[in-house]
Amino acid sequence: MGKPMKIRAAVKDGVTEVKILMQHEMETGLRKEADGTLVPAWFITEVKAQYQGRTVLEAQFGQSISKNPYLLFHFKGGAAGEKVTVSWVDNKGDTRTDEVAIAA
Amino acid sequence: MNTSNVNKAILMLALAASCTVQAAENETTDSDRIAAYREMISDGNPAEFDEMRGEELWKTAAGPNQATLEKCDLGKGPGVVKGAYAELPRYFKDTGKVQDLESRLLTCMTTLQGLKEEDISAKPFASEKKASDISSLTTYVVGQSKGIKMAVSVKHPKEKEAYEIGKRIFNYRAGPYDFACSTCHATSGVRIRMQDLPNLSSNKKDAQSAYTSWPAYRVSQGLTRSFQWRLNDCFRQQRFPEPKFASEATVALTMFLAVSANGAKYDGPGLKR
Numbered sequence: 184m185g186k187p188m189k190i191r192a193a194v195k196d197g198v199t200e201v202k203i204l205m206q207h208e209m210e211t212g213l214r215k216e217a218d219g220t221l222v223p224a225w226f227i228t229e230v231k232a233q234y235q236g237r238t239v240l241e242a243q244f245g246q247s248i249s250k251n252p253y254l255l256f257h258f259k260g261g262a263a264g265e266k267v268t269v270s271w272v273d274n275k276g277d278t279r280t281d282e283v284a285i286a287a
Numbered sequence: 288m289n290t291s292n293v294n295k296a297i298l299m300l301a302l303a304a305s306c307t308v309q310a311a312e313n314e315t316t317d318s319d320r321i322a323a324y325r326e327m328i329s330d331g332n333p334a335e336f337d338e339m340r341g342e343e344l345w346k347t348a349a350g351p352n353q354a355t356l357e358k359c360d361l362g363k364g365p366g367v368v369k370g371a372y373a374e375l376p377r378y379f380k381d382t383g384k385v386q387d388l389e390s391r392l393l394t395c396m397t398t399l400q401g402l403k404e405e406d407i408s409a410k411p412f413a414s415e416k417k418a419s420d421i422s423s424l425t426t427y428v429v430g431q432s433k434g435i436k437m438a439v440s441v442k443h444p445k446e447k448e449a450y451e452i453g454k455r456i457f458n459y460r461a462g463p464y465d466f467a468c469s470t471c472h473a474t475s476g477v478r479i480r481m482q483d484l485p486n487l488s489s490n491k492k493d494a495q496s497a498y499t500s501w502p503a504y505r506v507s508q509g510l511t512r513s514f515q516w517r518l519n520d521c522f523r524q525q526r527f528p529e530p531k532f533a534s535e536a537t538v539a540l541t542m543f544l545a546v547s548a549n550g551a552k553y554d555g556p557g558l559k560r
Contacts, residue, residue, distance in 0.1 A: 189335055204331040250509040253331030 185271070185279030192267045192285045199261030199285055201232060201240075203254045203269050211246040226274055230254065233268045234261060244271075263287035317481040325558055334426055334504035334556035337418075337511035341427025344420055350400030359395035361388070361428065372432035373553050376542045378443040385449040387541045389515045390533035392424050408532035412516045415509065425513045426502055432553045437499065439545040446542065449535075453543025456536060457488065466525035468540075482560070487547060498548035500557030507560055514541060 186206035193200055205227065212224025224246065232240040239258040261267075263285055270280035345356045345368075361371035362379065376387040382394055389411070396402045413419040441447045460467040471479065473488040485493035502513045518537050522530055530537050 186336070187339075189331075191330060202330050204333065204335065206333070206336050249506070251333035251336070253328050253333075255331075 185273070185277050188269060188271075188279060188281045190267065190269055190281055190283040192261070192283050194261045194263060194285050194287060197261075198257050198259055199234070199267070200255070200257050201267055201269075203230075203232070205230075205252045205254070205271060205279075207251065207271075207273065209246075209248055209250045209252065213246070224274060227252065227271045228274050229272045231270050232256070233270075234258065235265060239267075261285050318478075318483045321481075321560065328558065332504055332556065332558045333509075334430075334502070334511045334558065337413075337423050337426040337504070338430040338556065339427075340418065341423035341425065341430075344424055345427055350396065350402040352399065352401035354399045354401070356392075356395050356399060356424070358399060359392070361391055361395075368428055368431045370432050370435045372429045373435040373437050374439060376446075376449065376538055376545060377440060378445045383445075384535075385443075385445050385538055385542060387514070387533070387538045387545075388425055388428055389421060389513060390538055392421055392428070393533050396421070411532040412513065412519070413510045422502075422511065422513045422516070426511050426556050429502055429553070429555050433555065435553050437495070437545065437548045437551050437553055439542070439549055441542075441546060449539045449542040450546055452536075453539035453541070456540045457543055462526045464526050466527075468521060468525075470525075487544060491547070491550075494544065494547035495551035496554075498544050499551050499554045500559075502555055503557035503559045505559050511556060512559075 188206065189204040191202045207227050208225055209227065210222050210225040212221070212226075214222045216222060226246055226248065227244040230240070230242040230244060231238060240256050242254070244252065265285050266282050267285060268280060268282045270278060272278045348355050358365045360366075360379075360381075361368065362374055362377045363369075363371050372388055375391070376385050378385050379391065379394075384390075386394065393404060393407055396407055397404050407421055410417070411419060411421055413422045441450045457468045457472075460470070469488055471477070471484050473486060474484075475486040475490050475493070477484050485497040487494045487497060501517050502511060504511045515532060515537060518540060519529060522528070
């Protein structure tokens with residue numbers, strides 16, 4: 184299982200702002216060690232955010248995304264106390280899901 | 288006007304427009320853009336992960352004594368972490384020395400946990416391959432001083448002495464390049480490549496914002512870097528010999544820089560390019 188994410192969600196004027204900080208190496212698979220061996224690719228491929236069982240964001244990530252990716256997005260609706268769930272899957276099939284309550 | 292002329296005219300207009308945009312963009316400096324970038328990702332500082340790791344280490348029993356660091360006295364009493372960094376370096380009675388956060392942690396790890404000082408200072412900085420415990424602990428402790436005003440004392444004669452030594456080191460020219468810290472950090476408005484160089488000796492605001500934003504997560508290195516690391520790298524850039532980890536010289540220099548930052552709110556762990 185992957186390392187925990189940091190998620191913040193806050194609702195303002197009917198729009199929820201979600202900030203996600205993921206903990207991941209995001210190896211491109213193009214980098215070499217000092218001895219010339221290739222560092223194998225290891226990166227998040229899919230990110231999904233759900234609000235009350237409804238998918239509010241689906242993203243495909245690739246090698247060009249930095250280490251420890253940070254993602255900010257908005258969606259209409261949301262109320263204080265309700266949950267936002269974020270999960271990712273990486274190219275090794277590893278996955279991580281974290282949940283946060285929306286702040287007012 | 289035939290078609291090709293029309294096309295030319297449009298092209299000219301487009302060029303003119305792009306020039307205007309260019310001019311407007313030049314008015315915002317690179318440091319403005321860096322500031323905007325920092326602002327944008329300020330809620331997403333990966334240093335938080337290192338803080339989490341450090342907190343875990345602080346509370347986990349380790350070493351031959353199987354003790355946690357929760358009894359470690361960082362100057363505000365055993366176990367008090369909140370606000371401790373804003374008053375460091377300081378004089379500690381038990382060791383009879385002025386210590387910065389990292390040298391103090393070293394003391395706690397050796398006395399409380401029974402770890403060997405040589406083992407800790409052999410690899411005090413995080414690398415791509417391996418995280419460093421003392422570095423993560425540092426990140427955790429500094430995070431507990433966020434928003435607290437820097438108030439480093441020079442009342443004790445030893446503290447005053449460390450400050451004076453630090454000041455001398457700051458201005459000490461040596462090495463193959465005849466460099467001193469002050470070579471780059473005692474003039475306002477200079478930069479190296481696209482980075483503004485803070486004037487640490489005579490510009491209070493520069494000195495405050497520089498000191499209070501370290502330790503920091505270095506985006507280009509993907510690692511959270513401690514203040515000892517920062518100083519080490521400064522010495523490397525000056526082509527000085529690498530200082531011993533948590534040595535008196537680095538503590539004295541930290542003392543000088545910390546005192547220059549007095550009065551400002553501590554704002555770390557920061558985020559650097």
